[in-house]
Structure formats: C-alpha cells, structure tokens
Amino acid sequence: MTDPSTQADDVGEMMEAVSESCVYCRCGCCKDGCPVYEEVLEESMSPKGRNELIRAVLKGIVEPDERAMRIAYSCLLCRRDEESCGARLKNSEAVEQFRAFLLRRGLEMLPEHRDLANSLRNYGNPWGQARSSRKRWASAATWSQRAPQPGSNLLFVGCTFALDRSLLATPRAVASIMDKTGGSFQVMLEDEVCCGSTIKRIGEERMFSELRKANCESILFSGARRVVTPCSGCYKTIAQDYGDMLQGVEVMHSTQYILEVLRSQRLRVAGLDATVTYHDPCHLGRYAGIYDEPREILGFISGLSLVEMRNSRELSMCCGGGGGVKTAYGDLSLRVARKRVREAERTGASILVTACPFCVQTLSAASESLDSSVTVEEISVLVDRLSADGGGGES
Amino acid sequence: MIDGEEREEVRRLLVGMLGEEKVLWRAADTVLYRKDTYRIPFESDYEYAPDLVVLPETSDEVREVVRLASERRIPLIPKGGGSNRTGMLVPIHGGIIVDTIKMDGIMELNHRDLHVTAQTGVTLKKLEEYLNEHGFTLTQEQGSHRMATVGGAISTSAFSRKNQKHGTIANRVMSLEVVLADGRKLRTGPKVLYTSTGIGLHHLFIGAEGTLGIVTEATLRVEPLPEERDMVLAFFDDFWRANDAAQRLMSSCVTFTGGEAYEAADAESLGAPEGKKGLFYVGLDGTRGEVEAEREYVRGIVRELGGVIADEEHTRAYMDRYTEQWCGARVETRFEDVLTTYVPMDRIEEFYDRLWGDIMKRHGIRPIPGDRYGLDVGRYKMVGGRYKVPEGADGWREYQAALEEVATLATELGGSISSCHGVGIQHKENIRLEYTEVALDVMRGIKRILDPENIMNPGKKLPDDVGSP
Structure with missing residues (x-):
C-alpha cells in the first residue's frame, strides 16, 4: 500500500495529507492501543479525533482555541497508533506539525509548557536548574579523567539524566562502562545544552533550531567522531532531527555501544538470577527500530530470564512520559504508566528494565504508587553493576 | 438544531447532571461527530453538526439525558464505535450525540449458564479479550471488531464471519437494558436464552439503529473457547470457480464457522499461483478431531473442483489479517462505497450480470479491482462489491439513482438491500x-x-x- 504521508515533500504538507487521508477513511482503528484514548475514552483525544480537528482547522471550519490546543497536546507522540492503522498514517508527525502550526498562528503555549520553554531559554535545560547542575553527575566519578582527544567518543548525557537526582546512576554507569572499554571519551558537563527534543515536540521550532545549532557547533568543535547517549529522546533527536548538520559524526545510543563492547568481549558481565522484562522506549523502538540491542545485552547476563510483556517491541505501550503529556497532563501520564507497570507485573518479572530517562521516571513513579513488586532499572545501570570491575559510582 | 440561548441552557443542565468533562460543546471536540463513515458528498462533510455531545458512564446518566431531551424534544443520536457506513450517526437534525464509549464495564460472566453481561460501550475486542482470558468467546467477529461496540453491533444487527456456526450478535442477545424515549429503563426480559413467555422485546432493538431507545446493557450468550481453530484457504481460476466450491460446501454437512469467496486483487501476495484470482476460505473450530476431519473434507471439495490449497504459512497469515482488511482501506481508495446486498444463492450470477453489466456501467460507477465479486459463504448470503463513487454533484445524483436500481434488483430477486450495514439515511427511502x-x-x-x-x-x-x- 502506498504511504500517503510520504507523498508530500514539505513537512507542513504532510500534516494536511495525513489528516485528509484519515478523514477519507474514518475507520478509527488507531484508537485500538492508543494509550491516551484507552485511558480517557474521548474520541477527540484519539489520533482520528486529532486528524478531524487538523483538517477542520486547515479548512477554516474550526477556529483553533484553547481547547484545540489541549487536544493537540494530548498526544504522547508514541506512534503506537501507526501499528494499528492499516494505512500506517504518520499521525504523530502530523500532530507535531500541527502544534508548530498553532504556535505560528499565535496561539498561546500551554502554561505548563511555558515554564519548560522559559527554563530552556535561561538555563539551556527544561527543568529549571542552573547550568552548573549539569556536571553534578560527574562529581562522584570513579572513572579516570583523561584529556579529550580528537576522534574519541563523546558522552552526551541529556538534561533529564544529568539533572534528575534519582537518575544520576545512569550517566555514571555509562561513563564507567565507556571508561572500562573504550579508552578516551569526552564529556561536556555544563557546556552541554538540551538536545531540543522537548521543545521540538512542543512545536517551538525557532528555539529548537537554536539548540540544534549550539549542540552541533559544540560536538563538531570537540572533534569527536562518535556521540553516545543513554537518552532515547536525545538519540532520536540528534540522529534524526539534526539532519545532515553532524556529517561525519556517528550517533549511538548507549545500548548500541554496550552491545558492541559485550560482543567484542571488552566488557564482561556477571550472572543474575532474576526474571526481567524489557520496556521499549518509543523513541528507541518505534522511532529508531532499536529493539534487538537491549534484548541482546540482557542475553549476555547468565541466569537472567527475559520475559516479554503482552505488548512489546513494535506494539509496546508508551510509558506515559512522551510528547509533553507528562507536563501538561500529569495524572493521565501516571495512569498510562500504571497500566504499563501492571502489564509488567503480569509477566512475573521482578525487574522492569528500560533505556530512557522518561520511561524510568514515569514507570518508577507508577511502580511506587502501586506498591508494585516490580522495580524499574535503567539498562546501563544494570550492566554496570554486573560488570567485572564494579559500579560507576554511587547513585 | 436548538438555538444558541437554549443550547447554553441545556449545556448547563447537562453539566449539572454529568459534570463538565462529560459534556462536549466546543467545536474542537464536536467536529468529529459531524459525520460517520457514510459517503455523503465530501464537499458536504461539514453540513450537519450536533448541538452537544455527552459521554455518560452509566445507564442512570443516560436516563437523565434522555429525560431532559424528552422534555425539550431535542433529538438524541446514540453512538458506539463510530464505524457506521450508512449515516445513522449523522446529526441531520442537530441534537445531542450520546456517545456510549465510556460505558465499557463488564459486569458478570456466568460460567455455567454461558452468558456475559456488559455495558454496551465496550468494544467487541475488549470484551472478547476478557472472555478469552476466562476461557470463553463471544464468537462475534466483524471487520470493525477493534473499535465497534457491543451496542453498535446490536443496533446495526452486525455481521460476524463466524455466522454459519455461531450466528451473529443478533442470535447472541438474551436480554437488554434500554433507556426509552420517556426516560424509563426497560429490561426486555430475564437473562435466559429460551423462554416462551412474553413478547421478545429485545428483538425490537436489534438493528433498530437507536431509533427506539438507547441500549445501555446487554446480556449475551457466550461459548467455551474451542480446542482447535483452523482455516482452509484455496485459490481458483476466478470468482465463479471459487463460487462453485462455496456452493458445494453449503450443500454439505460441514459445520464451518463461516467463509468467503471473492475475486482477490492481491491473490499472489496471499500465496496464490500466478493467474489464480478466485479466493475461497473456510473457517473451522471445535474439538481437534472435529476440525481435522472437517478440514480434510473441505480440502477434498477444493481438490475435486480444481482449486489450489494454500500452504500453512499463508493460511495462518490470512487468518490473522481479517480485521486489518477493513482498517485503513479507504485511505487508498478514497471516495468509495460498498454493497452488502443479500441475494438468494441461485440468483448470484444474474445479480452480478445486471449490477456490473448494466446498472453501474450506465451510471459511470466502476468496481475497485479485487472487489468486483464477493460472497459470504453460508447462510448469510451477503453478495457484495466495492466501487469508486463518482465525484461532484452530478456524480452524486448518478450514484443515488444507481443505489435505487440496485435496491430494486436485490428485492426483485427476493433478497435484501443491506445484510449488515443497516439503513441509516442511505437506504431509508429504498x-x-x-x-x-x-x-x-x-x-x-x-x-x-x-x-x-x-x-x-x-x-x-x-x-x-x-x-x-
């Protein structure tokens, strides 16, 4: 079947093509599996409903207002609906464009998102923290400090891993692994700025362009030939949304790096007697097709039994943390995350492993709120604690 | 339509009954309720609009809405999954859409008496998953299975591809709760499958398209999950050879679940040898021995009539893709429509000759490749076809004239205009x-x-x- 969404060259045209195609069909199959729709049971907050709104706005039938903004920002951008859509319409991309379109038309950004944008403008991160906080994760470093060398790896930590105190174990673990296996690597510490993922999903194109430019200049100036990041959002953004601005630089997710060093036996891991399930982050799975690498990593851990959730890989359900929904609809986000944790519980696993800061945040909060028997662990933290040389610092 | 002042008053009253979140009135929310999947001229997409939309969660909330509407004589349009194709959800007189999708509770599964009671906003898929987890099945499997609701299926007397052995949802209804137009709650009868007392009131609401009341709860007959299910998928030179096999099967004693014969545009991708355009499939379920024996019997018919049996891999893939065929199909075909005409089996050839050879040709309507011929194999006798609808005002008039002629033909042959898509506004005069x-x-x-x-x-x-x- 021809993909109608790819028939339009211009990204703005894609929004039009997708909504037009969807409204011709109106089947509503996208609702099946849409994490937001399944929670709220309001069709206007389904991919079909948003496409109806986009088309009506473009045709001048509906004048966009605050409610239209709320509907536009109710999407997790998780792309789960594309797996249910027979025509595989790119609804998430259409929504992302629609958000930018609404802001260009002068509609007010949601107040919850305005704080993120102001923080990005002032501090280079969306979480309202000083630039100097960005180096906090490296303060307890046990990895050896070496002078950066041209051609080496660059560890791009990302705002959330660097600034959420509960997540600092991840950058420390990745640094530890890189130190043990790759020789020299660089970190940007307080000079790193947001990759722009959050603001791009919100639709603020100009700010995204500025952040992209700043990061590209820093990365190219560093001379690094490879950027490694543990953040799925940063990975998707740098690898896919930076276009050809980083020519000659390879972008890797930490799971790809870890698998590489495990395969080459530069890293060895001890066994673990545990039943584990893996949650596919949307930006890593459906957006980048990285499904096998994390599972292969887990396969290196002897004694570990990997069990899949009912919805996994392409059909994985979002954790509830995507698309700015966590900020704008906190309660909804938690409900989506709880549903995912319950799905993990049904596998009988004791550990829910994932590879994205937002997934760790939302699923951990959900697990805690449910008093669940499942604990959430980021994959590089798990690998590092089982690696021969011990951990990468206190968390 | 109700005027602006009254609309605001009604909105406030509804908010008082249901709460702010369950009353939709802003254009951004209500735009999607302007139309269902009925092919009204595309340029008229926004001709109609509801005044308000409500999302009740209980039958008591439905009752309050109905009482208010009754007092003020405001039209009510009950809605399920929204996949209707004949315009029964189009708010041609404005009014309040009663969207039942939040009424998705499953109240009781009776293991010994084999029935389930659920609110009618639950989707067929969700109900089936619930039943499967407990070892049961509803056996209702329609193309729109993933988003169609129990209430929508009942109100359109929907098709099921397992109709031959298990009937359709119409045969599964044991008892209904209905909110009547005066706000009273009707329980149509006891939750029993067979009774010789009273008048079978539940039959009135099957296929009533929401014109007699709002069905809020249904008790449905369920079956234990079969030990085995399988399919025979086969290819023939063309539709008519596949039809021969279908006719032979229908005169046999095999209790298959259902099946189809049609002209497949993508037969080779489904495993057909080159040039074989006629597809025939038959579903089977039951005990393992039963399915094995019936599979061999059906294969015997296929071989005898020169058909080619698909390999296991293609058969499995085909079994799983059934509910996907419907989804997204119109993205590619755009302005199309479909016939679900009921035609007696000995008149099929005559029906198709006149349909494509005369009526549709005269009105400039062409079949979509692969959808010229289609037959539901079994007692359902649905004879269908899909076609491009000519665009523009003239095209629309031609199309309406063609539909009337098709309706005349189907009824003259002793059949029915629509076997499962209902009447809506499309066929109400015909x-x-x-x-x-x-x-x-x-x-x-x-x-x-x-x-x-x-x-x-x-x-x-x-x-x-x-x-x-």
Missing part, C-alpha cells in the same frame, strides 16, 4: 421496496409507541413519512 405497506405501518406503530415525540435518532431507518421533528 426500504419501501423491501417491505409491504402493512409491514411499514407496523414499524411506524412501534416507533410511535416507543418514541412518540420522535427524538430517538430521527430521520433514520424508516422512510420520511414516519415523521421528522
């Missing part, structure tokens, strides 16, 4: 061809008793002389 004046008069009488003010989905299902608000 059903005069199918029913006698006495039958229509009885229908009018039932409508008058149950909905004297004609607030329940007015302008649908019955010809216009039944009255509009």
Whole structure:
C-alpha cells in the first residue's frame, strides 16, 4: 500500500495529507492501543479525533482555541497508533506539525509548557536548574579523567539524566562502562545544552533550531567522531532531527555501544538470577527500530530470564512520559504508566528494565504508587553493576 | 438544531447532571461527530453538526439525558464505535450525540449458564479479550471488531464471519437494558436464552439503529473457547470457480464457522499461483478431531473442483489479517462505497450480470479491482462489491439513482438491500421496496409507541413519512 504521508515533500504538507487521508477513511482503528484514548475514552483525544480537528482547522471550519490546543497536546507522540492503522498514517508527525502550526498562528503555549520553554531559554535545560547542575553527575566519578582527544567518543548525557537526582546512576554507569572499554571519551558537563527534543515536540521550532545549532557547533568543535547517549529522546533527536548538520559524526545510543563492547568481549558481565522484562522506549523502538540491542545485552547476563510483556517491541505501550503529556497532563501520564507497570507485573518479572530517562521516571513513579513488586532499572545501570570491575559510582 | 440561548441552557443542565468533562460543546471536540463513515458528498462533510455531545458512564446518566431531551424534544443520536457506513450517526437534525464509549464495564460472566453481561460501550475486542482470558468467546467477529461496540453491533444487527456456526450478535442477545424515549429503563426480559413467555422485546432493538431507545446493557450468550481453530484457504481460476466450491460446501454437512469467496486483487501476495484470482476460505473450530476431519473434507471439495490449497504459512497469515482488511482501506481508495446486498444463492450470477453489466456501467460507477465479486459463504448470503463513487454533484445524483436500481434488483430477486450495514439515511427511502405497506405501518406503530415525540435518532431507518421533528 502506498504511504500517503510520504507523498508530500514539505513537512507542513504532510500534516494536511495525513489528516485528509484519515478523514477519507474514518475507520478509527488507531484508537485500538492508543494509550491516551484507552485511558480517557474521548474520541477527540484519539489520533482520528486529532486528524478531524487538523483538517477542520486547515479548512477554516474550526477556529483553533484553547481547547484545540489541549487536544493537540494530548498526544504522547508514541506512534503506537501507526501499528494499528492499516494505512500506517504518520499521525504523530502530523500532530507535531500541527502544534508548530498553532504556535505560528499565535496561539498561546500551554502554561505548563511555558515554564519548560522559559527554563530552556535561561538555563539551556527544561527543568529549571542552573547550568552548573549539569556536571553534578560527574562529581562522584570513579572513572579516570583523561584529556579529550580528537576522534574519541563523546558522552552526551541529556538534561533529564544529568539533572534528575534519582537518575544520576545512569550517566555514571555509562561513563564507567565507556571508561572500562573504550579508552578516551569526552564529556561536556555544563557546556552541554538540551538536545531540543522537548521543545521540538512542543512545536517551538525557532528555539529548537537554536539548540540544534549550539549542540552541533559544540560536538563538531570537540572533534569527536562518535556521540553516545543513554537518552532515547536525545538519540532520536540528534540522529534524526539534526539532519545532515553532524556529517561525519556517528550517533549511538548507549545500548548500541554496550552491545558492541559485550560482543567484542571488552566488557564482561556477571550472572543474575532474576526474571526481567524489557520496556521499549518509543523513541528507541518505534522511532529508531532499536529493539534487538537491549534484548541482546540482557542475553549476555547468565541466569537472567527475559520475559516479554503482552505488548512489546513494535506494539509496546508508551510509558506515559512522551510528547509533553507528562507536563501538561500529569495524572493521565501516571495512569498510562500504571497500566504499563501492571502489564509488567503480569509477566512475573521482578525487574522492569528500560533505556530512557522518561520511561524510568514515569514507570518508577507508577511502580511506587502501586506498591508494585516490580522495580524499574535503567539498562546501563544494570550492566554496570554486573560488570567485572564494579559500579560507576554511587547513585 | 436548538438555538444558541437554549443550547447554553441545556449545556448547563447537562453539566449539572454529568459534570463538565462529560459534556462536549466546543467545536474542537464536536467536529468529529459531524459525520460517520457514510459517503455523503465530501464537499458536504461539514453540513450537519450536533448541538452537544455527552459521554455518560452509566445507564442512570443516560436516563437523565434522555429525560431532559424528552422534555425539550431535542433529538438524541446514540453512538458506539463510530464505524457506521450508512449515516445513522449523522446529526441531520442537530441534537445531542450520546456517545456510549465510556460505558465499557463488564459486569458478570456466568460460567455455567454461558452468558456475559456488559455495558454496551465496550468494544467487541475488549470484551472478547476478557472472555478469552476466562476461557470463553463471544464468537462475534466483524471487520470493525477493534473499535465497534457491543451496542453498535446490536443496533446495526452486525455481521460476524463466524455466522454459519455461531450466528451473529443478533442470535447472541438474551436480554437488554434500554433507556426509552420517556426516560424509563426497560429490561426486555430475564437473562435466559429460551423462554416462551412474553413478547421478545429485545428483538425490537436489534438493528433498530437507536431509533427506539438507547441500549445501555446487554446480556449475551457466550461459548467455551474451542480446542482447535483452523482455516482452509484455496485459490481458483476466478470468482465463479471459487463460487462453485462455496456452493458445494453449503450443500454439505460441514459445520464451518463461516467463509468467503471473492475475486482477490492481491491473490499472489496471499500465496496464490500466478493467474489464480478466485479466493475461497473456510473457517473451522471445535474439538481437534472435529476440525481435522472437517478440514480434510473441505480440502477434498477444493481438490475435486480444481482449486489450489494454500500452504500453512499463508493460511495462518490470512487468518490473522481479517480485521486489518477493513482498517485503513479507504485511505487508498478514497471516495468509495460498498454493497452488502443479500441475494438468494441461485440468483448470484444474474445479480452480478445486471449490477456490473448494466446498472453501474450506465451510471459511470466502476468496481475497485479485487472487489468486483464477493460472497459470504453460508447462510448469510451477503453478495457484495466495492466501487469508486463518482465525484461532484452530478456524480452524486448518478450514484443515488444507481443505489435505487440496485435496491430494486436485490428485492426483485427476493433478497435484501443491506445484510449488515443497516439503513441509516442511505437506504431509508429504498426500504419501501423491501417491505409491504402493512409491514411499514407496523414499524411506524412501534416507533410511535416507543418514541412518540420522535427524538430517538430521527430521520433514520424508516422512510420520511414516519415523521421528522
């Protein structure tokens, strides 16, 4: 079947093509599996409903207002609906464009998102923290400090891993692994700025362009030939949304790096007697097709039994943390995350492993709120604690 | 339509009953309720609009909405999954859409008496998953399975591809709870499958398209999950050879679940040898031994009539893709429509000859490749076809004229205009061809008793002389 969404060259045209195609069909199959729709049971907050709104706005039938903004920002951008859509319409991309379109038309950004944008403008991160906080994760470093060398790896930590105190174990673990296996690597510490993922999903194109430019200049100036990041959002953004601005630089997710060093036996891991399930982050799975690498990593851990959730890989359900929904609809986000944790519980696993800061945040909060028997662990933290040389610092 | 001032007053009253979040009134929310999947001219997409939309969660909330609408004579349009194809959800007189999708509770599964009771907003898929987890099945499997609701399936008397062995949802209804137009709650009868007492009131609401009341709860017959299920998929030179196999099967003693014969545009991708365009499949379920024996019997028919049996891999893939065929199909075909005509088996050839050889050709309507011929194999006798609808005002007029001729043909041959998509606004005048004046008069009488003010989905299902608000 021809993909109608790819028939339009211009990204703005894609929004039009997708909504037009969807409204011709109106089947509503996208609702099946849409994490937001399944929670709220309001069709206007389904991919079909948003496409109806986009088309009506473009045709001048509906004048966009605050409610239209709320509907536009109710999407997790998780792309789960594309797996249910027979025509595989790119609804998430259409929504992302629609958000930018609404802001260009002068509609007010949601107040919850305005704080993120102001923080990005002032501090280079969306979480309202000083630039100097960005180096906090490296303060307890046990990895050896070496002078950066041209051609080496660059560890791009990302705002959330660097600034959420509960997540600092991840950058420390990745640094530890890189130190043990790759020789020299660089970190940007307080000079790193947001990759722009959050603001791009919100639709603020100009700010995204500025952040992209700043990061590209820093990365190219560093001379690094490879950027490694543990953040799925940063990975998707740098690898896919930076276009050809980083020519000659390879972008890797930490799971790809870890698998590489495990395969080459530069890293060895001890066994673990545990039943584990893996949650596919949307930006890593459906957006980048990285499904096998994390599972292969887990396969290196002897004694570990990997069990899949009912919805996994392409059909994985979002954790509830995507698309700015966590900020704008906190309660909804938690409900989506709880549903995912319950799905993990049904596998009988004791550990829910994932590879994205937002997934760790939302699923951990959900697990805690449910008093669940499942604990959430980021994959590089798990690998590092089982690696021969011990951990990468206190968390 | 209700005027602006009254609309605001009604909105406030509804908010008082249901809460702010369950009353939709802003254009950004209500735009998607302007139309269902009916092919009204695309340029008229935004011609109609509901005044308000409500999302009740309980039958008591439905009752409050109905009472208010009844007092003020406001049209009510009950909605399920929204996949209807004949316009029964189009708010042609404005009014309040009662969207039942939040009414998705499953109240009781009775393991020994084999029935389930659920609110009618639950999707067929969700209900089936629940039943499967407990070792049961509803056996209702329609193309729109993933988003169609129990209430929508009942109200359209929907098709099931397992109809031959297990019937359709119409055969599964044991008892219904219905909110009537005056706000009373009707329980149609006890939760029993067979009774010889009373008048079978639940039958009135099957296929009523929301014109007699709002079905809020259903008790449905379920079956234990079969030990085995399988399919025979086979290819023939063309549709007519596949039809021969279908006819032979129907005169056999095999209790298959259902099947189809059609002309497949993508037969080779489904595993057909080059040049074989006629597809025939038959579903089977039951005990392992039963399925094995029936599979061999059906394969024997296929071989005898020169068919080629698909390998296991293609058969499995085909079994799983059934509900996907419907989804997204119109993205590619755009402005299309479909026939679900009921035609007696010995008149199929005559029907198709006149359909494509005369009627559609004269009106400039062409079949979509692969959808010229289609037959539901079994007692359902659905004879279908899909086609491009000519665009523009002239095209629309041609199309309406063609539909009337097709309706005349189907009824002349002793069949029915629509076997499973209902009447809506598409066929409401043409059903005069199918029913006698006495039958229509009885229908009018039932409508008058149950909905004297004609607030329940007015302008649908019955010809216009039944009255509009």
